[in-house]
Amino acid sequence: MTLLDIEGLNVSYASRAGPIRAVISADLKIEAGQTLGLVGESGCGKSTLGKAILRILPDTATVTGSIRFAGLDLVTAEEPALRKIRGRNASLIFQDPMTRLDPLMTVRHHFLELIRAHEPDADEDDAMKRTRRVLTAVRIPPDRLDQFPHEFSGGMRQRIMIALALVFNPTLLVADEPTTSLDVIVEAQILQLLDSIKNEFEMGVLLITHNLGLIAEYAEEMAVMYAGHIAERGPVRDVFKEPLHPYTKGLLDSVIDLETRELHSIPGQPPDLLQPPSGCPFHPRCPSAMPVCTGAFPPTTRPRRDRTVACYLYPG
Amino acid sequence: MPDVLVRVRDLKVYYPLFRGFVQRLLGGGARFVRAVDGISFEVQRGEVFGLVGESGCGKSTAGRSLMGLTPIEEGEIVLEFPSASAKPQFIRPRELKMACVAWWAVSAAYLATAIYYGVSGSALFPFGLVATVPGPYVDALGIVGSVQVLLGLALWLLRPWSRRPARLVAGIGAAIAFASLPWGLLLFGVEVGILVYLGTPDPSGLVRRQGLLLPATKFTLTKDGILEGIPRAEQQTWFERWFIGPRTVRTAGFSWVLKQLRGKVQIVYQDPHAALNPALTVGELLRHALQAHAPIAPGGTRASSRLEEVNAKALKLLDDVGLRPPDQFFAKQSTDMSGGQKQRVVIARALAPKPLLLVADEPVAMLDMSIRAKVLELLLDLKEKYGLTYVFITHDLATAKLVCDRIAIMYLGRLVEAGEARRIYADPKHPYTRALLQAIPIPDPSRRTKKELPKGEVPDAVFPPAGCRFHPRCPVALPTCGWEGRDFLDYLEERWIDPSNSDEEAALGPIEDWKSEDLGASRSVRKGDPEVIVARVQAALKEAPKPLAEAVDRVALELDRVVVSFRPPARLEPKEVEGRIVECLLY
Amino acid sequence: MPRTQASLRAYVVQRLLLTGPMVLILLTLVFYFLRAAPGDPVGAILGEHSGPLADSIRRQLGLYDPLYVQYVDYLRRIFTGDMGNSIITQHSVAADIAQRLPATIELTVASMFVAVLAGMLLGVVSATRRDRPADVISRLVAAVLYNTPIFWFGIIMQLVFAVQFRWFDSGGRLSAQFAIPPRVTGLYTIDSLVAGQFRTFIDAVAHLILPALTLGLVLAGFFARLVRANMLQSLQADYVEAARARGIRPLDVFYRHALKNAMVPVSTAMGLTFAILMSGAILTESVFSWEGIGRYIFTAISNRDYPALQGAVVYYALIMVFLSVLIDIFNAWIDPRIRY
Numbered sequence A: 001m002t003l004l005d006i007e008g009l010n011v012s013y014a015s016r017a018g019p020i021r022a023v024i025s026a027d028l029k030i031e032a033g034q035t036l037g038l039v040g041e042s043g044c045g046k047s048t049l050g051k052a053i054l055r056i057l058p059d060t061a062t063v064t065g066s067i068r069f070a071g072l073d074l075v076t077a078e079e080p081a082l083r084k085i086r087g088r089n090a091s092l093i094f095q096d097p098m099t100r101l102d103p104l105m106t107v108r109h110h111f112l113e114l115i116r117a118h119e120p121d122a123d124e125d126d127a128m129k130r131t132r133r134v135l136t137a138v139r140i141p142p143d144r145l146d147q148f149p150h151e152f153s154g155g156m157r158q159r160i161m162i163a164l165a166l167v168f169n170p171t172l173l174v175a176d177e178p179t180t181s182l183d184v185i186v187e188a189q190i191l192q193l194l195d196s197i198k199n200e201f202e203m204g205v206l207l208i209t210h211n212l213g214l215i216a217e218y219a220e221e222m223a224v225m226y227a228g229h230i231a232e233r234g235p236v237r238d239v240f241k242e243p244l245h246p247y248t249k250g251l252l253d254s255v256i257d258l259e260t261r262e263l264h265s266i267p268g269q270p271p272d273l274l275q276p277p278s279g280c281p282f283h284p285r286c287p288s289a290m291p292v293c294t295g296a297f298p299p300t301t302r303p304r305r306d307r308t309v310a311c312y313l314y315p316g
Numbered sequence B: 001m002p003d004v005l006v007r008v009r010d011l012k013v014y015y016p017l018f019r020g021f022v023q024r025l026l027g028g029g030a031r032f033v034r035a036v037d038g039i040s041f042e043v044q045r046g047e048v049f050g051l052v053g054e055s056g057c058g059k060s061t062a063g064r065s066l067m068g069l070t071p072i073e074e075g076e077i078v079l080e081f082p083s084a085s086a087k088p089q090f091i092r093p094r095e096l097k098m099a100c101v102a103w104w105a106v107s108a109a110y111l112a113t114a115i116y117y118g119v120s121g122s123a124l125f126p127f128g129l130v131a132t133v134p135g136p137y138v139d140a141l142g143i144v145g146s147v148q149v150l151l152g153l154a155l156w157l158l159r160p161w162s163r164r165p166a167r168l169v170a171g172i173g174a175a176i177a178f179a180s181l182p183w184g185l186l187l188f189g190v191e192v193g194i195l196v197y198l199g200t201p202d203p204s205g206l207v208r209r210q211g212l213l214l215p216a217t218k219f220t221l222t223k224d225g226i227l228e229g230i231p232r233a234e235q236q237t238w239f240e241r242w243f244i245g246p247r248t249v250r251t252a253g254f255s256w257v258l259k260q261l262r263g264k265v266q267i268v269y270q271d272p273h274a275a276l277n278p279a280l281t282v283g284e285l286l287r288h289a290l291q292a293h294a295p296i297a298p299g300g301t302r303a304s305s306r307l308e309e310v311n312a313k314a315l316k317l318l319d320d321v322g323l324r325p326p327d328q329f330f331a332k333q334s335t336d337m338s339g340g341q342k343q344r345v346v347i348a349r350a351l352a353p354k355p356l357l358l359v360a361d362e363p364v365a366m367l368d369m370s371i372r373a374k375v376l377e378l379l380l381d382l383k384e385k386y387g388l389t390y391v392f393i394t395h396d397l398a399t400a401k402l403v404c405d406r407i408a409i410m411y412l413g414r415l416v417e418a419g420e421a422r423r424i425y426a427d428p429k430h431p432y433t434r435a436l437l438q439a440i441p442i443p444d445p446s447r448r449t450k451k452e453l454p455k456g457e458v459p460d461a462v463f464p465p466a467g468c469r470f471h472p473r474c475p476v477a478l479p480t481c482g483w484e485g486r487d488f489l490d491y492l493e494e495r496w497i498d499p500s501n502s503d504e505e506a507a508l509g510p511i512e513d514w515k516s517e518d519l520g521a522s523r524s525v526r527k528g529d530p531e532v533i534v535a536r537v538q539a540a541l542k543e544a545p546k547p548l549a550e551a552v553d554r555v556a557l558e559l560d561r562v563v564v565s566f567r568p569p570a571r572l573e574p575k576e577v578e579g580r581i582v583e584c585l586l587y
Numbered sequence C: 001m002p003r004t005q006a007s008l009r010a011y012v013v014q015r016l017l018l019t020g021p022m023v024l025i026l027l028t029l030v031f032y033f034l035r036a037a038p039g040d041p042v043g044a045i046l047g048e049h050s051g052p053l054a055d056s057i058r059r060q061l062g063l064y065d066p067l068y069v070q071y072v073d074y075l076r077r078i079f080t081g082d083m084g085n086s087i088i089t090q091h092s093v094a095a096d097i098a099q100r101l102p103a104t105i106e107l108t109v110a111s112m113f114v115a116v117l118a119g120m121l122l123g124v125v126s127a128t129r130r131d132r133p134a135d136v137i138s139r140l141v142a143a144v145l146y147n148t149p150i151f152w153f154g155i156i157m158q159l160v161f162a163v164q165f166r167w168f169d170s171g172g173r174l175s176a177q178f179a180i181p182p183r184v185t186g187l188y189t190i191d192s193l194v195a196g197q198f199r200t201f202i203d204a205v206a207h208l209i210l211p212a213l214t215l216g217l218v219l220a221g222f223f224a225r226l227v228r229a230n231m232l233q234s235l236q237a238d239y240v241e242a243a244r245a246r247g248i249r250p251l252d253v254f255y256r257h258a259l260k261n262a263m264v265p266v267s268t269a270m271g272l273t274f275a276i277l278m279s280g281a282i283l284t285e286s287v288f289s290w291e292g293i294g295r296y297i298f299t300a301i302s303n304r305d306y307p308a309l310q311g312a313v314v315y316y317a318l319i320m321v322f323l324s325v326l327i328d329i330f331n332a333w334i335d336p337r338i339r340y
C-alpha cells in the first residue's frame, strides 16, 4: 500500500539574491512498513524535502506539486488539517536532539502538550499511561519524566524525541539526519531502535542522511539527491550493486569504510545553489559528461525494473 | 636527530567546573572535568599518530595540550625538534632603550626640582608654571620622581621579554605622572609615548623588541608552564638568571616561548567556517600567518618582511594545498568558497610557519563525503613534501585506518588500546575497540548483521566510573572491573522500565530514595519492612547480569538502612598484549 | 548517571546569602562617592567661610573624624535605621523618606506596568510581523520613545493633556477638594479603595496617569527593542520548529515556547530597567510635582543637603538589591538551567 506519494514536488525559497530552488520536480513513494533512505550531500535539498512533507517550511518557501498522504494532498491542504496530521499521522525527528526540546519544559509537559494538542479532552492519567508506554518502547525510565531536557544525554534526548513521535502510532516517520550529532555506538543504538519500532508500529520511514552506510544497513529503498533533483531511485541492494547515475557511482566510491584501501573522491566542488549549472547540474563534475548534458535537465527514465535515473547515459 | 618527536607521560588535564560559591562551600570544594586522566604515548618522527574515540573521550584535549593550549594538572609533555640553526639571534631594542633614557631624564628633572626646593625652601618654579610651591607638593614631587626612576628601571629590565609586563609598568608610570599634574604633564607625555610604542601592533607580528630569541629545540610542558631547553646560562641576561632561573620560562607573560612552540606545532580544526576570519581575503590570512612567524634577522628586521616575498610564499602555499590557480584564490574572500576549499586554506595557514608537527583535529568531519578523500590525500601528500608528523584526531575508525600508522583509542580520558594500526584493526583486543569497530555502518546491503552494541552512553567525566571506566557498558565485564553503588541503581532503574516489575518498584522505589556512595548503595527502611526490602534486593540481584551480581560483597541492614556494598575493584594497569598496549582486566 | 537534581530552594538560599556582601559593597560605594564629591555640606550652608561656627558644625557632623570612624558610624546608623537629620529642614531623614516612599512606589509600579505592557506589545508585534509595515512602525515608535529626554517628554505631556485639553491636572497626587485617604499603605489609589472613597480613587488614578505614562513610555522603548530581539531569536529556535512539527497550535507554540523562552533575558534586563526607572523618577517627579523620593533627592541635591541625599540614595540602593534578588529568583523559577 502506498503510504506517501510525492509527485513533481518543487520547493523554492525567496532570497535577496533571487529564488533558491531547493527541490526540483521530485517524485518519491513510500510503502507502509518500508524505510526509504534519502541520501545526498549538504545543500542538496534533502532536509527541505523532509520538512515539506509536514509543511513546516518557513514563510519564504513556496511549494508546488503534490504530496498525497492519508487521503489528503498536503500541498493544497489547509493549516488546521495539516496540524491534525503533524505529530499524529506523520511525525518528524531532527538532527540535533540537544536543541529540539524546549529547555524550560519538563519531559512530562512535552508529552502532555502533545497529547492535549490532538485530543483536547484527554485526561492526565490516560495521557500518562500512553507516555509510559512509548517511554518503555524507547527504554527511558519513566521516573525521569519530571526532569528537564538538559538533564539528559544526547542519545536519551533523541529517544525522547522518538517517543514523542510515537505517541499516536503514526503511519509515517520522517527522520532527518537523526544520528548525525551522536557517537557511532549511540548512532547504531538509535537506528536499531528505530528499525525495531518501525516493525512494531508498522510505519513507513523516510530516513534522510548523508551517510551511505546507514542507508545500506537500515533502508530498503533509496533515492539519491543532487542539487535539488532526485538523481536516482531504486531498491537499496540494486543501487549498491549496480549504481547507474555517475553521481551515485562517485558517492559510493568515496565512502570510507573499514575495507577501503584507496581513496576516491568526486572532482570539483558542490554546486552553488544560487547559480546551479545549466542542464544536468552534475555535468561540471561528471566523468562521462557529454555535450548534450549542458543543455536541458535529462529526462527521468526507467532503465531497469524498479529503478529510475535522470541522466542522458540512459535514454528511455 | 631524535626519532621520538613527542613524549607524553602520565598527562592529566582537568578543567574546573564552574559552581556557585555556596555550592562549593557545601559540596566539598571545586569539581573538575577530567578530560584527560593519565595517558602516556609517544609520537615518532614522520608518522601519522591517531587519537581515536567518541566525543568527550579527551582526544581533542590531548591534541590541544601538545600546543600548550590547555592547563596541565599532572604529568609532562616533551617535544623535541631537530634544530635548524643553533646560533642564538640577538636583537637590539634600540628605540625602547632610547625611550627609557628619555624617561630617566624627565624623572631626574623631577627629582632635581624636588631637591632644589627642599634645600632652598621656596623660590620661583623653574618653568614659571606656578609662583609658590606649597610644602607638601615638594614631598610629592620627590616621591613621584623616585617612583618614576624605579619604574624606568623596571621597564629597562623587562624589555627583553615581552610587551605585556612592560606595558603594565609604563601604564602605572603614566597614571602616577598624571596624578601629579601639572608637573607631571611632560612626564606623562613621554610615558604615553612609550605606551603607544609598546602597544602598537608590530607590523611583522612577533615582538620585535625582544632581547634575544633562541631557536629552541626542546620544550617540556608541565604544570608549571613551558620549560624550554636551549637557553644556556651565559646566553641569558643577569636579570633572567636572577629572577627566573636558568631554564624555566613560565607560560604566562612570557609568550615568546609559546610562540616558538607554535611555530613548530600547528593545528587544523574541524570547522573551517569558524576558523577563517570572514573579513579578510585568503591572501591577507596567509600573509598574517607568514609574517607572524617569519625568522628574525640580527638587527631586528625580518628576513622576509618585504611584501613581495611574503606574497610569493603565500602563492606557493596556495599552490601546494591545491588551490589553483593560486593568484585567483589569493584575492578571494573566504566566505565565497566551499567548505573543502576553506579547509585547504586552513591547512595552508597552518603550514605557513613551517611546522614540524601538525595536530589535525577531525579535519574532514565537516566536509561532504565526496570531497573528504581529496582532503585526506592532500594531507598525506603534504606530509611527505614538508616532512611533517601528524597527530590525527578522529572519531571515525575507518578514516583512521586509512591514514594512521599507529593509533591510540581513548575512552573517558584514558587510553584503552594503543599500538600499530594494522595490528589493532586486524585483531582488536579491548572490548571497547571491538564495540567501536562493530558500530561502524557497512556500506554493503548484502552484509547486514545484527550488532551486539554496548548499552548506554559515555558517562559524565566529572564522576568517572570506578575501576575500568568502560565497565558499566562492557559486554564481557568481570566482577572485578569496578562495580559500585550507582551501577546497582542504574540496574534497578533500567529494570523498572518494564511494567512487569512495577511491584518491585513499589517496594524498593522510587529511585530517589536510594543513595549511592562509592562502593555502596543504601536506602532508609523507615518506609517499608526491612526484611522485605532485603529480600527484594536479593531477588533483583539474582536476575542481575552476572558480573554485577557477583561483585556484590553483601546486602545487609545497617542501623536503619539497607546497604548493598560491592567489593573493591582490581588494580587496572596498561599491559603489553601482542604488540600493543591494552588496559583491560581480561589480559 | 549521577542525579544532580537542581533544587530551587538551594538556589534561593545561595542567592540570599550572596545578598549580604552585595548590600555592604553597595553601601560602601554610596559612602565613598558622597565623600568624594566636591564641596562639603557645611561650606555649602555657610558659604565659603571657615569660622568657628562652621568648625563646630563640622565637629558635630563628625566630618573631622578619621574616615574609617565615619564609615563605621555610617553603617551603624543605617542598620539602626537612623539616617540623621536633614540639614535644611532638620526633620529626621528616615521619617521624611518613609513619608514619601509610597508616592514613589505608586509611580514606579504604575510606570513599570505601562512600560511592560506597551513594550511587550510593541516588541511582540514587530517580532511576529518581521520586516512588514507593522514592524517598521513599531520599531520607529520604540526608537523615538527610547531616545526622548524624559523631562522634555513630561513637559510636552503636560502642555498637551493638562494645559491644552485640560483632561488631567498638571501635577500633584490629588486635587485640592479631596481629602487624603486614611493612611494604610500610603498609596493613594489603594488607600482610597480601602476607605471606600471611590471618587478619591478616580482622582488619584487621574493624577497618576500623566507621570506614569511619561516614565513608562520612555522605558517601553527600551523594552520593545529587547522583546523584539529575544522573540526573533526564540521564534527561530529549533524547539519551536519541532513543536510545530508535532502539530501544536501556533498560538500555543507562540506563548508556551517562544514567549516564555524570550522572557528569561527580558526579565533579567527588567532588573536593570529599574535603575533607569529610578533615575527617571527623579526627573518625572520634579516635572509633575510628585512628592516622592525622586523630588526629595532633587531638592537635596540643589540644597546640598547631604544627610538627606545620603539617606535617599541608600534607600534606592536597598530597593535595587531587593528587586534584583526577586528577579533572579523569578528567573531561576522559570529557567531550570540557571539553578543547577
Ligand code: SF4
Pocket (backbone or CB within 6 Å): A245, A246, A247, A280, A281, A282, A283, A284, A286, A287, A288, A289, A290, A293, A298, A310, A311, A312, A313
Ligand atoms: S546527464 Fe550527463 S552530466 Fe549528468 S550525470 Fe548523466 S552523463 Fe553526467
Ligand code: SF4
Pocket (backbone or CB within 6 Å): B430, B431, B432, B468, B469, B470, B471, B472, B474, B475, B476, B477, B478, B481, B583, B584, B585, B586
Ligand atoms: S577491564 Fe576489560 S573486561 Fe573489565 S570492564 Fe573494562 S574493558 Fe571490560
